[in-house]
Every structure is written in structure tokens, then in C-alpha cells.
Amino acid sequence: MTAAPAPAVLASTLAPALSTERLCRSFGALAVASDIDFVLPQGARHALIGPNGAGKSTLINLMTGALEPSSGRVLLNGADVTPLPAEARVKRGLVRTFQINTLFPEMTPMEATTLAVSERLGFGGNMWRAVSACRQAIDEAAVILERLGLAGDARRPTRELAYGRQRLVEIALALASQPRVLLLDEPAAGVPAKESAELFRALAELPRDIAVLFIEHDMELVFRFAERITVLVSGRILREGTPHEIASDPLVREVYLGSGHV
Numbered sequence: 001m002t003a004a005p006a007p008a009v010l011a012s013t014l015a016p017a018l019s020t021e022r023l024c025r026s027f028g029a030l031a032v033a034s035d036i037d038f039v040l041p042q043g044a045r046h047a048l049i050g051p052n053g054a055g056k057s058t059l060i061n062l063m064t065g066a067l068e069p070s071s072g073r074v075l076l077n078g079a080d081v082t083p084l085p086a087e088a089r090v091k092r093g094l095v096r097t098f099q100i101n102t103l104f105p106e107m108t109p110m111e112a113t114t115l116a117v118s119e120r121l122g123f124g125g126n127m128w129r130a131v132s133a134c135r136q137a138i139d140e141a142a143v144i145l146e147r148l149g150l151a152g153d154a155r156r157p158t159r160e161l162a163y164g165r166q167r168l169v170e171i172a173l174a175l176a177s178q179p180r181v182l183l184l185d186e187p188a189a190g191v192p193a194k195e196s197a198e199l200f201r202a203l204a205e206l207p208r209d210i211a212v213l214f215i216e217h218d219m220e221l222v223f224r225f226a227e228r229i230t231v232l233v234s235g236r237i238l239r240e241g242t243p244h245e246i247a248s249d250p251l252v253r254e255v256y257l258g259s260g261h262v
Contacts, residue, residue, distance in 0.1 A: 015075075015078030016039045016075070016077075017041060017044065017076075017077060017181045018039075018040040018074075018181045018211065018213070019037075019039045019040065020038045021072055021075070022037060022071065023038070023069050024036075024070045025062055025067060025070050026070045031235055032055050032058045033055050033059060033062060035072070036235075036237060040211050040213050042211055043209065044211045044213070046214075046226060046228050047213075047229045047230070048215045048229075049215070049216065049217070049229060050231055050232035050238070050256060051255070051256055053234075054232040054235070055235040056215045057215065060213075060215065064086050064089060064094060064096050065081070065085050065089050066086055076093070076180075077092075081094070090177055092180075093180030094179065094183070096183040097167075097171060097174055097184050097187060098170075098185055103169055103170060103173075105159035106157055107158055108154060109145055109153055109156075109158060109161075110138075110145065110155055112169065113141035113144055113169075113173060113176050114141040116141075116173045116177065117136075117141050117176045121134070121137060145172055147205070148168045148171060148172055148175075149168070164188075164191040164194075164196060164198060165195070168202060179210055180210065180211065181210070182206070182210050183213050183214070186215050187199060187203070188200070188221060200221050214226075222243070223243045226243060229242070231252050231256060233256070238251065238252065238255065239251065
């Protein structure tokens with residue numbers, strides 16, 4: 001009897017979860033993304049770093065369809081999604097969060113997450129009836145909140161939660177869409193250190209069928225969580241590698257990290 005291939009071998013045969021090919025975006029003479037070739041493998045834990053104005057959020061906007069490229073392609077699980085609007089990419093499993101959360105402060109995490117699940121299931125338009133009637137949506141929301149450590153806050157108004165907990169609620173809403181790829185734009189921005197560590201612990205425990213790409217300026221969090229790191233400078237990829245390779249790269253230290261990371 002022939003042995004089954006090892007999981008690593010199977011994973012290597014899959015198309016990348018997300019990739020770009022010669023992706024460019026210009027505003028007049030100003031190039032904010034230049035020939036970006038990027039690959040996010042299935043199940044990746046990948047950080048995107050670089051100085052302010054490097055084009056990190058622009059790249060996320062191009063990947064998600066919030067911004068149209070001047071040229072190049074975006075591929076999701078090997079399929080070209082460049083012509084698709086953002087909402088169509090979400091339905092295919094490409095979901096993002098933003099630097100500033102956009103939550104409903106009077107709603108509880110359970111209400112908001114249940115509604116997000118209901119929307120995915122196709123009956124979000126009849127919101128309150130869906131919340132009261134659909135046990136599937138309620139149960140799924142409860143599982144998501146438990147996974148993120150939010151079960152104890154599930155029925156508190158979101159406005160009463162600490163900011164770090166609110167960021168977790170935003171991630172819960174993203175998970176309600178059942179993403180294959182989760183893009184996080186500075187998830188720890190404005191979050192106190194203790195809460196940001198809690199946030200990243202929750203991210204670290206996400207299932208491996210979700211590939212994660214995140215922008216972050218806190219290098220301690222980056223080097224603790226990321227398995228690979230891409231350094232973006234002036235709209236171009238400067239370097240990509242493991243945390244050790246990036247931390248020890250002289251050019252990366254010169255243009256971004258400084259001498260404190262060796």
C-alpha cells in the first residue's frame with residue numbers, strides 16, 4: 001500500500017493563497033507601487049513592514065480591490081481577480097481589516113458577529129429576524145468569539161470594551177466571512193502593549209487554512225509572530241526572508257530597523 005504524501009508535499013502543490021504579478025500603481029508621475037511580485041503561500045503568517053509612506057496600505061488596497069492597479073495582476077488561489085470589485089473578492093475569501101475600526105458601538109460582539117455570519121449565509125437583509133431565528137448563525141458566532149477569547153465580552157456593548165478588545169471584535173467580523181486570506185492593516189495600532197500581545201496570541205491560534213498577511217510597526221510583535229517578512233520601501237520590495245534574515249540584513253537595518261535589531 002502506497003503511503004500518503006506528507007502534508008508539506010501536498011501544500012507545495014497548491015496555488016499560492018494570494019499573489020501579485022508586476023503590480024503597479026501611479027498617481028500621475030508619482031509611482032506608489034512599482035512592479036511588485038509577491039507570493040503569500042497557503043497558511044502563511046507573513047508581515048509587511050517598511051517606513052511610513054513605503055506603500056504598505058496601498059499594496060493592501062490593490063490586493064483587496066479598494067484601489068485599481070495601473071498595471072499588473074492580483075491572483076487569489078491562482079485565479080485572476082484583478083477585474084473584480086472588493087465585495088466579489090470578499091466572497092472568494094479575501095478579507096481585510098483597517099487601521100481604524102468601523103464597529104457599531106451600541107451593538108454587542110455577539111450581535112455584530114451573528115449579523116456578519118447571517119450576511120454571509122444570505123439572509124443579512126432581514127437582520128433582526130435572522131438573529132432571533134437562525135441558530136446556525138448564532139452558534140457560529142459563538143465559536144468565533146470563543147476562539148478569539150471574547151466569549152466573556154460577547155454580550156457587552158462594544159463601546160464598553162477596551163480598544164484592544166474592539167480590535168478583536170473587528171477580527172471576529174472578518175472571520176465571520178470565512179476567509180481564506182486575512183489581511184490586517186496595523187491591527188495593533190493604538191492598542192496598549194499588553195492588549196496587543198493578547199491580540200497577536202489570538203491571531204497565532206487561527207486555523208492554518210487561513211493565510212495571514214499583516215502590516216505592523218511594532219517589531220517585537222513582527223519578529224514574534226511572522227514566519228516570513230517582506231520589507232517595502234518607496235513602493236518596491238527591498239527584501240523578503242525569515243525574521244532572522246531580515247533582522248540581520250545590513251540594508252534593512254540601514255533603511256528601517258536601525259542598529260537595535262541584529
